[in-house]
Amino acid sequence: MSVGAFNRHGVWAIYRFEMHRFLRTIWTGLATPVITTSLYFVVFGSAIGSRMSDINGIDYGAFIVPGLMMLSLFNESIFNASFGIHMPRFLGTIYEPLSAPLSAFELVLAYVGAAVTKATAISLVILTTANLFVPVSILHPFWMVLFLLLVATTFCLFGFIVGIWAKGFEQLQIIPMLIVTPLTFLGGAFYSIEVLPEPWRTITLFNPVVYLISGFRWTFYGSSDVAIGVSVLATFGFLLLCLAVIWWIFRTGYRLKA
Amino acid sequence: MENGETRLMEPVISIRNLSKRYAGGHEALKNVSLDINRGEIFALLGPNGAGKTTLISIVCGIVNASEGSITADGHDIVRDYRAARTKIGLVPQELHTDAFEPVWSTVALSRGMFGKRPNPALIEKILRDLSLWDKRKAKILELSGGMKRRVMIAKALSHEPDILFLDEPTAGVDVELRRDMWELVRQLRESGVTIILTTHYIEEAEEMADRVGVISKGELILVEEKTELMKKLGRKRLTLNLSEPLTEIPANLSDWALSLGADGLELYYDFDANADRTGVPSLLRRMSDLGIAFKDLATHQSSLEDIFVSLTTDRGGDGGRAAHRTNGRGNGDRENNGTSGRAGEAE
Numbered sequence: 349m350s351v352g353a354f355n356r357h358g359v360w361a362i363y364r365f366e367m368h369r370f371l372r373t374i375w376t377g378l379a380t381p382v383i384t385t386s387l388y389f390v391v392f393g394s395a396i397g398s399r400m401s402d403i404n405g406i407d408y409g410a411f412i413v414p415g416l417m418m419l420s421l422f423n424e425s426i427f428n429a430s431f432g433i434h435m436p437r438f439l440g441t442i443y444e445p446l447s448a449p450l451s452a453f454e455l456v457l458a459y460v461g462a463a464v465t466k467a468t469a470i471s472l473v474i475l476t477t478a479n480l481f482v483p484v485s486i487l488h489p490f491w492m493v494l495f496l497l498l499v500a501t502t503f504c505l506f507g508f509i510v511g512i513w514a515k516g517f518e519q520l521q522i523i524p525m526l527i528v529t530p531l532t533f534l535g536g537a538f539y540s541i542e543v544l545p546e547p548w549r550t551i552t553l554f555n556p557v558v559y560l561i562s563g564f565r566w567t568f569y570g571s572s573d574v575a576i577g578v579s580v581l582a583t584f585g586f587l588l589l590c591l592a593v594i595w596w597i598f599r600t601g602y603r604l605k606a
Numbered sequence: 607m608e609n610g611e612t613r614l615m616e617p618v619i620s621i622r623n624l625s626k627r628y629a630g631g632h633e634a635l636k637n638v639s640l641d642i643n644r645g646e647i648f649a650l651l652g653p654n655g656a657g658k659t660t661l662i663s664i665v666c667g668i669v670n671a672s673e674g675s676i677t678a679d680g681h682d683i684v685r686d687y688r689a690a691r692t693k694i695g696l697v698p699q700e701l702h703t704d705a706f707e708p709v710w711s712t713v714a715l716s717r718g719m720f721g722k723r724p725n726p727a728l729i730e731k732i733l734r735d736l737s738l739w740d741k742r743k744a745k746i747l748e749l750s751g752g753m754k755r756r757v758m759i760a761k762a763l764s765h766e767p768d769i770l771f772l773d774e775p776t777a778g779v780d781v782e783l784r785r786d787m788w789e790l791v792r793q794l795r796e797s798g799v800t801i802i803l804t805t806h807y808i809e810e811a812e813e814m815a816d817r818v819g820v821i822s823k824g825e826l827i828l829v830e831e832k833t834e835l836m837k838k839l840g841r842k843r844l845t846l847n848l849s850e851p852l853t854e855i856p857a858n859l860s861d862w863a864l865s866l867g868a869d870g871l872e873l874y875y876d877f878d879a880n881a882d883r884t885g886v887p888s889l890l891r892r893m894s895d896l897g898i899a900f901k902d903l904a905t906h907q908s909s910l911e912d913i914f915v916s917l918t919t920d921r922g923g924d925g926g927r928a929a930h931r932t933n934g935r936g937n938g939d940r941e942n943n944g945t946s947g948r949a950g951e952a953e
């Protein structure tokens with residue numbers, strides 16, 4: 349009966365419901381990243397990787413693991429978070445969380461929290477799969493997990509915005525396809541940007557994904573193309589930007605309330 | 607400071623000068639003020655597009671008001687939304703469901719969202735009461751429309767609201783289920799829940815409501831006790847099928863509120879069915895004195911539907927639907943309605 353300052357039952361109920369949706373389709377949810385990762389290793393690790401020299405003293409197969417994890421983390425974060433909030437809008441069930449005693453913070457915590465959990469879980473599955481192909485060592489496990497969570501949270505917040513902005517399922521796909529995937533492939537997931545010739549190297553430095561992948565690789569191998577501090581700061585900057593947009597969305601009711 | 611006694615006397619929902627303009631510029635609600643009494647069943651009637659759903663959506667926090675203020679159980683729905691919304695349950699008009707989820711988990715989700723700790727026993731009871739227990743594990747998309755409607759009701763009941771909005775709960779529901787639903791609503795009222803429902807079935811309002819509000823083109827044009835309304839407007843009409851057409855109503859009959867059908871063959875007499883002297887015998891006597899013969903006669907008691915139609919068509923509401931039924935009706939009672947409609951504003 350008491351009206352607490354924090355609706356923990358509400359947050360937990362939504363989180364569980366969202367996770368349930370994920371767990372019900374766990375095999376398709378996990379099969380995709382496992383198969384994709386395996387293919388990457390068959391193609392890049394064995395076929396091409398055997399002809400590639402080590403990068404910064406790291407075996408090429410091991411070098412691409414952090415990049416692969418980030419690649420999947422971006423996509424899964426955006427996909428899960430945007431889908432998680434777009435689905436109730438599409439089905440019309442959004443009326444319920446909107447009419448429930450839940451603050452904007454609690455709603456975001458529940459939906460984005462579930463998406464972060466899913467995306468992080470999938471990238472850990474990728475790490476495990478990769479470990480079957482190449483020996484992966486993690487120099488800074490604590491920072492690795494922290495970085496993983498930070499990036500997942502940031503991209504899930506971004507996905508949440510996409511899910512509210514999108515007017516249909518096509519638009520839901522546009523942002524990941526047109527922006528995130530190209531930036532990731534050009535973001536040094538499969539090579540060190542040091543190998544690029546000059547104007548390209550400088551141009552690449554304007555790609556924010558470079559900082560994320562490079563920073564994440566640092567937590568594994570202790571070497572990075574860019575300063576790790578810049579990586580973390582850039583991520584935080586993007587996170588704050590997403591939070592500001594979400595704050596505005598709930599303040600104005602943009603595409604949520606007529 | 608808060609005296610329980612006076613709290614109970616206060617309206618459970620108080621709407622003040624509520625207006626809503628949608629983004630397109632459409633004015634869906636115009637300066638609506640309405641009080642809902644604690645524990646009553648309030649029926650909101652009005653033609654399609656009148657603004658019923660808009661009104662409900664604003665109270666529930668799904669649509670933003672353009673102007674005005676609302677309190678639910680004394681809590682401002684914007685400033686103190688947590689306390690206000692905890693009290694309110696909503697069964698929306700549209701069947702919006704988590705189609706791919708099983709019945710049980712979506713009902714449990716609703717309870718959680720409203721900040722209530724899990725209570726499987728209660729959810730079981732609700733599902734059993736609504737004859738959904740056998741379907742608890744079924745995906746909602748496998749259910750029929752009537753069952754989906756009941757799932758929506760189960761979701762709203764799962765968090766034990768004190769105030770329940772039912773937006774056309776019986777739309778597309780068969781007769782038997784409709785009876786069950788009425789029974790459920792009565793039970794809820796007995797347990798102290800305030801119920802606000804919208805409906806297009808007038809007999810539903812007539813059957814269940816304590817009070818009726820009529821909304822047309824965004825304006826609340828009448829709020830009245832149902833029995834009072836029936837009494838006040840429970841007019842009877844005597845229809846006389848004349849043997850010979852009349853071109854006008856004879857001056858000798860001016861004591862009676864008569865009107866003439868278009869072809870001059872039907873003479874209508876509207877009278878108060880509750881009055882001691884209806885004036886019917888004396889009218890018939892006077893007519894025979896004047897030699898006006900009739901072949902047949904019939905009386906008709908106006909229902910809420912007649913009242914409703916006359917009100918909304920008078921306002922230029924929903925087209926000319928059934929306008930012919932109101933042609934001969936004395937203008938007087940419509941005037942009455944218009945002014946008594948503001949009862950909700952009196953404090």
Ligand SMILES: Nc1ncnc2c1ncn2[C@@H]1O[C@H](COP(=O)(O)OP(=O)(O)OP(=O)(O)O)[C@@H](O)[C@H]1O
Nearest residue numbers: 606628630632634653654655656657658659660661
């Ligand atoms: N989201 C919206 N954006 C713009 N206009 C809207 C929106 N929702 C409703 N309207 C308009 O507001 C008016 C009132 O709609 P509302 O749904 O409140 O009517 P209603 O009384 O519930 O009708 P019905 O009996 O058909 O359910 C209508 O003209 C409708 O077109």
Ligand SMILES: [Mg+2]
Nearest residue numbers: 658659660699
């Ligand atoms: Mg409606």
